[in-house]
Amino acid sequence: MAVSPSAAGAVVAIAAPGFERPSSPPRLEPATPGAQLWASIYDAPGGSGDSANAVAVAPDSSIAFVTGWSSTGDENDPNYATVAYDTRTGAERWVAFYDAPEPQPSGDEPRAIAVAPDGSRVFVTGSSADQDGLGDFATVAYDASTGAEQWVSRYTGGGGSDDGATSIAVSPDGTRVLVAGQGTAGDYITVAYDASSGAELWASRFDGGGEGAFAVTVGADGSAVYVTGGSVEYILQGFSTLAYNASTGAQLWVQRGGPGVLYDVGVSPDGSQVFVTGYVEQSGHRNDYVTIAYRSSSGIQQWRRQYDGPDHNFDEAAALDVAPDGSALYVTGRSKSLLTYSDYATMAYSAKTGARLWVSLYDAHPAGSTAGRISR
Numbered sequence: 001m002a003v004s005p006s007a008a009g010a011v012v013a014i015a016a017p018g019f020e021r022p023s024s025p026p027r028l029e030p031a032t033p034g035a036q037l038w039a040s041i042y043d044a045p046g047g048s049g050d051s052a053n054a055v056a057v058a059p060d061s062s063i064a065f066v067t068g069w070s071s072t073g074d075e076n077d078p079n080y081a082t083v084a085y086d087t088r089t090g091a092e093r094w095v096a097f098y099d100a101p102e103p104q105p106s107g108d109e110p111r112a113i114a115v116a117p118d119g120s121r122v123f124v125t126g127s128s129a130d131q132d133g134l135g136d137f138a139t140v141a142y143d144a145s146t147g148a149e150q151w152v153s154r155y156t157g158g159g160g161s162d163d164g165a166t167s168i169a170v171s172p173d174g175t176r177v178l179v180a181g182q183g184t185a186g187d188y189i190t191v192a193y194d195a196s197s198g199a200e201l202w203a204s205r206f207d208g209g210g211e212g213a214f215a216v217t218v219g220a221d222g223s224a225v226y227v228t229g230g231s232v233e234y235i236l237q238g239f240s241t242l243a244y245n246a247s248t249g250a251q252l253w254v255q256r257g258g259p260g261v262l263y264d265v266g267v268s269p270d271g272s273q274v275f276v277t278g279y280v281e282q283s284g285h286r287n288d289y290v291t292i293a294y295r296s297s298s299g300i301q302q303w304r305r306q307y308d309g310p311d312h313n314f315d316e317a318a319a320l321d322v323a324p325d326g327s328a329l330y331v332t333g334r335s336k337s338l339l340t341y342s343d344y345a346t347m348a349y350s351a352k353t354g355a356r357l358w359v360s361l362y363d364a365h366p367a368g369s370t371a372g373r374i375s376r
Helices: none
Strands: 002-005 010-014 036-041 050-057 063-070 079-086 092-098 108-115 121-129 135-143 149-155 164-170 176-182 188-194 200-206 212-218 224-230 239-245 251-257 260-267 273-282 286-295 301-307 315-322 328-336 341-350 356-362
Touching: 050 108, 079 121, 079 135, 092 135, 092 149, 108 176, 121 176, 135 176, 135 188, 149 188, 149 200, 176 224, 188 212, 188 224, 188 239, 200 239, 200 251, 224 273, 239 260, 239 273, 251 286, 260 286, 273 328, 286 328, 286 341, 301 341, 301 356
Parallel strands: 079 108, 108 164, 135 164, 164 212, 212 260, 260 315, 286 315
Antiparallel strands: 002 010, 010 036, 050 063, 063 079, 063 108, 079 092, 108 121, 121 135, 121 164, 135 149, 164 176, 176 188, 176 212, 188 200, 212 224, 224 239, 224 260, 239 251, 260 273, 273 286, 273 315, 286 301, 315 328, 328 341, 341 356
């Protein structure tokens, strides 16, 4: 079953082929693939604004965890709000909040969530204002069954640094939590924590020159951490992908490209390849998807592919995933039409060669309709 964010504060479950509703009375027939199974809406105490930012699912698929901000009665001081749902029924299991210690002039916003490989813990990270109104990384661990807070770790670059985490990953053995984001002047910041205690193991900073890190992942054997992102200074810096030693934080390699921005990173199941995706700038104020495969051990580029949509306009990849058997890489994002609206553009590549296997465009409102479409 796929669990997807819906409107702010809402989670909707969609049936996947082979999924059946619970057989306990009253007996229900198997769900039609793609049919809505349930919808659950979370409204924080006080009835103020709530917004979901990220979702993760337990390894056994029994619980969906959603995190986002919730104003809990004060629109100027939002807090982390994380909700656990039963994936079969949509029933709310628990809600947990994180509010940074006072005094603080503004609020807290989580950006990413991950679950321990054994399903015992849930980790949430994002940006949390300090007493000077500048952002810190704030990472929180919860008991996955009860929502009880287990630890909180904050990272600040110091010296008036404004920092914010954007991505989180857990090592395959569950011992480390890796968090990446940005600092002042767009530096990439990557921090490793002990998953049991929240103790900081190491922190590495890379001068990215503008936008910071957007994604982090861990190699299949847990020995390396891979981070990617982008820069405002496209011509000078472009995008960068880095590998770190997972135990020490020592930089293993870095690869630059661009001009453009990378938004996601993934690793092949056997750990031999690292994949990144985002966009690369072209002449004429247009962009193409860019997807690159690197050798994980050395950073040597294995292949690079670009996608230019039918209208040769603004095309921006947002996310990727690797097939469980490692044979294919899937990339999705948006492709802008001449009418200035955006469609989904999803494609598959051979993970080994980069050959494009297929591409599919989705327009929810064809024939020129503008309802519900995204303008840039």
